[in-house]
Amino acid sequence: MSAISLKVNGRIHRVDVDPATPLLYVLSDDLDLRGPKFGCGLGQCGACTVIVKGQAIRSCITPVRSVEGAEITTLEGIGTIEKPHPLQKAFVAEQAAQCGFCVSGVIMTAKAFLDKNPKATEPEIQQAMSGVLCRCFTNVRMLRAIRQAGEEMAR
Amino acid sequence: MNLTHDARAALRRSGFSRRDFLKTSGALVVAFSVGAEKAAAQFGGPVAGSPPIGQLDSWIAIAADGMVTAYTGKEELGQGISTAQTQLIAEELSVPFDRVRLIMCDTALTPDQAYTAGSQSHPANFNRNNLAQAGATAREALLRAAADRLGVPVDQLQAADGVISVKQDPAKKVTYGELVAGKKFNLPLDPAARRKHPSEWTVLGKPVPRPDLPLLVTAEFEFVHNVRVPGMLHGRVVRPPAVGATVASVDEDSVVGMPGLVKVVVKKNFVGVVAEKPWQALQIARKLKIMWTPGTGLPSQADFYERVRKQPARDGVLVDSKDVEQKLAGAPTLLKATYLHPYQMHGSMGSSCAVADVQADQATLWSATQAVWYQKSTTAMVLGLKPENVHVIFRRGSGCYGLNGADTVTYDAALLSQAVGKPVRVQLTRQDEMAWENYGNAYVMDERAGLDAQGNIVAWDHESWVPARGNRPGTGTPGNIITGLLAGFEPQPFSPRSPAAAPTMYNNNSNGVPSYFAGNVGGKDHGTGIIRGERVLVHNVESPFWTGPLRSPARLQNTFAHECFMDELAARVNADPLEYRLRHLKDPRLIDVVKAATKSAKWEPRPSPNPARAARGVTAGRGLACVLYEGDNGYTAMVAEVEVNQDSGQVAVRRIVVANDVGPISNPDGLQNQIEGGALQGMSRALLEEVTWDEQKVTSIDWRTYHSFPLGFAVPKVEGVLLNRIDEEATGAGETSITLAAAAIGNAIFDATGARVRRVPFTPERVKAALEARG
Numbered sequence: 001m002s003a004i005s006l007k008v009n010g011r012i013h014r015v016d017v018d019p020a021t022p023l024l025y026v027l028s029d030d031l032d033l034r035g036p037k038f039g040c041g042l043g044q045c046g047a048c049t050v051i052v053k054g055q056a057i058r059s060c061i062t063p064v065r066s067v068e069g070a071e072i073t074t075l076e077g078i079g080t081i082e083k084p085h086p087l088q089k090a091f092v093a094e095q096a097a098q099c100g101f102c103v104s105g106v107i108m109t110a111k112a113f114l115d116k117n118p119k120a121t122e123p124e125i126q127q128a129m130s131g132v133l134c135r136c137f138t139n140v141r142m143l144r145a146i147r148q149a150g151e152e153m154a155r
Numbered sequence: 156m157n158l159t160h161d162a163r164a165a166l167r168r169s170g171f172s173r174r175d176f177l178k179t180s181g182a183l184v185v186a187f188s189v190g191a192e193k194a195a196a197q198f199g200g201p202v203a204g205s206p207p208i209g210q211l212d213s214w215i216a217i218a219a220d221g222m223v224t225a226y227t228g229k230e231e232l233g234q235g236i237s238t239a240q241t242q243l244i245a246e247e248l249s250v251p252f253d254r255v256r257l258i259m260c261d262t263a264l265t266p267d268q269a270y271t272a273g274s275q276s277h278p279a280n281f282n283r284n285n286l287a288q289a290g291a292t293a294r295e296a297l298l299r300a301a302a303d304r305l306g307v308p309v310d311q312l313q314a315a316d317g318v319i320s321v322k323q324d325p326a327k328k329v330t331y332g333e334l335v336a337g338k339k340f341n342l343p344l345d346p347a348a349r350r351k352h353p354s355e356w357t358v359l360g361k362p363v364p365r366p367d368l369p370l371l372v373t374a375e376f377e378f379v380h381n382v383r384v385p386g387m388l389h390g391r392v393v394r395p396p397a398v399g400a401t402v403a404s405v406d407e408d409s410v411v412g413m414p415g416l417v418k419v420v421v422k423k424n425f426v427g428v429v430a431e432k433p434w435q436a437l438q439i440a441r442k443l444k445i446m447w448t449p450g451t452g453l454p455s456q457a458d459f460y461e462r463v464r465k466q467p468a469r470d471g472v473l474v475d476s477k478d479v480e481q482k483l484a485g486a487p488t489l490l491k492a493t494y495l496h497p498y499q500m501h502g503s504m505g506s507s508c509a510v511a512d513v514q515a516d517q518a519t520l521w522s523a524t525q526a527v528w529y530q531k532s533t534t535a536m537v538l539g540l541k542p543e544n545v546h547v548i549f550r551r552g553s554g555c556y557g558l559n560g561a562d563t564v565t566y567d568a569a570l571l572s573q574a575v576g577k578p579v580r581v582q583l584t585r586q587d588e589m590a591w592e593n594y595g596n597a598y599v600m601d602e603r604a605g606l607d608a609q610g611n612i613v614a615w616d617h618e619s620w621v622p623a624r625g626n627r628p629g630t631g632t633p634g635n636i637i638t639g640l641l642a643g644f645e646p647q648p649f650s651p652r653s654p655a656a657a658p659t660m661y662n663n664n665s666n667g668v669p670s671y672f673a674g675n676v677g678g679k680d681h682g683t684g685i686i687r688g689e690r691v692l693v694h695n696v697e698s699p700f701w702t703g704p705l706r707s708p709a710r711l712q713n714t715f716a717h718e719c720f721m722d723e724l725a726a727r728v729n730a731d732p733l734e735y736r737l738r739h740l741k742d743p744r745l746i747d748v749v750k751a752a753t754k755s756a757k758w759e760p761r762p763s764p765n766p767a768r769a770a771r772g773v774t775a776g777r778g779l780a781c782v783l784y785e786g787d788n789g790y791t792a793m794v795a796e797v798e799v800n801q802d803s804g805q806v807a808v809r810r811i812v813v814a815n816d817v818g819p820i821s822n823p824d825g826l827q828n829q830i831e832g833g834a835l836q837g838m839s840r841a842l843l844e845e846v847t848w849d850e851q852k853v854t855s856i857d858w859r860t861y862h863s864f865p866l867g868f869a870v871p872k873v874e875g876v877l878l879n880r881i882d883e884e885a886t887g888a889g890e891t892s893i894t895l896a897a898a899a900i901g902n903a904i905f906d907a908t909g910a911r912v913r914r915v916p917f918t919p920e921r922v923k924a925a926l927e928a929r930g
Contacts, residue, residue, distance in 0.1 A: 136233055
């Protein structure tokens with residue numbers, strides 16, 4: 001165990017954990033965040049995706065010590081019901097969820113991509129989202145919502 | 156080194172020799188029942204202690220502030236049913252949508268409605284029973300109370316927004332809150348209470364947005380994975396390394412002193428660890444030294460389908476006109492084909508999770524099970540507690556699509572919590588989830604049909620082989636799922652029986668009977684078609700793996716075979732697949748969805764394969780399929796348009812059109828969402844998904860070894876054509892489109908190429924093999 005300082009959604013947290021612990025465990029078990037989810041623990045499905053230094057990363061396979069001091073953003077950090085991020089707004093507008101378990105990882109993956117590629121084309125969005133799963137297969141709505149949010153973000 | 160009694164016995168028998176072990180303990184006890192989704196009846200009536208289903212107060216409570224609370228035994232799995240049920244109550248009670256609070260599936264609070272499964276929530280709660288009738292009963296009771304209070308006859312009153320007023324003098328009014336003031340109704344459900352006709356609806360039938368969406372996108376939503384209980388510890392289970400392996404010994408010394416260790420738990424062949432934190436539990440579980448007996452071995456996957464045909468079977472006959480062989484022999488044209496469907500998995504996005512708090516003789520469980528009541532009774536068995544002392548609270552999990560790991564992980568958490576006397580949360584690893592699921596059944600299906608001189612079908616025979624083991628636990632069979640078995644319970648028994656007795660009633664719950672059959676049982680036609688020479692014979696055999704309901708269980712597999720074979724028959728007589736279907740159908744609602752889908756898809760009347768198809772390179776085609784889901788639970792037809800790359804064998808689906816008639820539509824956007832998801836999930840299963848195994852174990856254990864379409868790819872256009880039948884009964888909509896995808900895509904591949912792929916999934920290798928076989 002060692003004391004680690006994390007900057008999550010703009011707030012500094014100090015946790016005392018095994019430094020090899022994957023970031024996801026710290027976010028959901030020590031900081032009690034509901035955004036990032038354990039889907040596979042293997043970096044394959046995207047449910048655990050968070051943004052670190054502007055990059056979408058798989059928090060389930062990222063040792064917490066490797067992100068010490070870095071700016072970490074989870075779904076909680078991009079907007080609220082009252083002040084939603086364009087992606088959050090578009091997902092509600094398009095009713096783009098079924099069970100909703102993948103939503104956090106999908107939105108965070110899309111955000112990291114759109115932040116860098118505001119004018120992305122449809123095939124580029126598809127490519128960017130090709131490492132993320134939605135087993136309810138809400139593909140049609142989610143991709144539509146991402147496209148719409150991208151348009152708003154580019155404005 | 157602790158050697159359990161069972162392990163000692165197993166080792167004695169095996170002498171550690173795999174060969175001997177196979178001989179003595181290789182008899183896996185298995186069982187199967189077709190139509191498991193409707194098995195509530197089979198498993199008995201309501202569990203004791205549930206709020207009485209015939210009493211209004213079990214369903215609806217109105218607070219002094221007028222807030223309505225509705226209690227339902229049908230839960231939200233992601234299908235949108237919580238929104239629809241809230242709309243239903245808002246509609247029947249004439250209150251705004253946001254004045255209704257819905258409580259789902261809590262064994263201390265809600266009526267026992269068995270499962271949320273089998274597309275049964277609409278049939279159960281949106282017609283003339285249960286929740287819908289409770290709403291109607293409550294409205295009429297409120298109107299009667301208002302009539303007394305205001306001194307005006309009921310027929311001069313109107314209800315809106317939770318207020319009852321006099322039509323001629325709206326200033327004379329009383330609110331629901333004032334009428335009920337938190338008291339009980341003390342009324343039985345009134346079967347004569349008038350439900351509002353869909354033509355009057357203002358909330359139900361509308362595309363009301365889902366209230367859970369804002370919570371989901373802002374991470375405020377509480378999944379079962381997010382449940383946190385004070386003092387909660389974390390568990391991990393250690394599953395056997397091979398199917399049939401049992402615990403020989405557990406070396407607890409191997410983990411002594413590891414950080415966070417609370418306890419190593421062994422109960423027969425169930426092994427788990429409890430730690431202070433989940434990462435610690437995982438490390439401990441990985442390090443724990445366990446000696447397992449060799450597994451019981453698995454049959455080779457290469458010749459599995461052939462092997463299945465030779466197993467002792469429990470037979471069932473769904474229809475039999477007794478003249479099929481004779482008619483087939485006399486028919487000028489005879490066609491035969493065999494269709495194969497693999498085991499597929501639920502493959503939930505989030506591995507299953509539960510939280511249990513077992514203290515002395517009391518247990519509280521937070522579970523994503525589809526059956527809180529049966530989770531209650533069977534967890535009680537697993538823990539050795541009285542069922543009345545077990546409280547199960549539903550919390551939504553990752554989409555399950557049937558019997559995923561939700562039930563078994565609830566046993567896991569309960570066993571570990573009982574062992575430490577503290578609350579324990581367990582989330583399965585990806586491998587534990589996938590390797591020990593109750594998979595959707597593999598199927599071997601033979602079709603034979605005879606055609607007369609005009610090309611019409613005079614006789615059709617369908618014979619299938621279905622390997623199965625375990626099932627939902629029901630009220631009393633925890634051994635039907637892996638943790639129950641490991642903890643010492645047996646799965647439901649299997650007893651071969653052949654030949655089958657003649658059917659006494661028509662049951663097409665599994666869609667074993669093709670849509671084109673007259674379905675004559677007991678001298679009466681029950682089917683949707685006209686073919687009178689008809690037989691359906693099902694052989695239920697033992698499976699080496701656990702099986703259980705997976706979205707459209709049996710219905711999808713049977714429909715794949717029937718609808719592809721229908722296409723083969725049409726092609727044989729050079730008929731347009733649409734015209735040929737219509738020629739053999741008689742149910743007007745099924746005919747209507749077929750016409751609606753093909754009209755919307757701009758179906759070109761002509762035979763398949765497309766005469767204008769390209770002989771090589773990329774070629775396009777369209778395919779049609781239709782079904783009355785479960786024989787009585789939703790009409791649906793699909794047109795799929797595909798492109799086939801004849802060099803690579805790659806299939807790309809470009810467009811899917813689905814027409815649906817599920818009675819009066821509760822929420823058109825919710826229905827559309829289900830149609831889209833079902834179509835694409837069906838496409839993924841048709842093109843990619845197959846459980847694999849080796850001599851000892853399942854080898855589909857993650858997303859590299861079990862394949863699914865990702866979120867981002869060249870997603871086909873999916874178009875829903877919604878037929879809103881406001882004068883019909885409400886039926887299910889969650890499994891309609893998925894049931895048709897494999898058939899429609901298979902038929903489209905044939906149309907594009909002239910090659911028939913009869914084995915799911917349609918991998919590039921199989922498509923190429925079919926292309927080569929067409930000559």
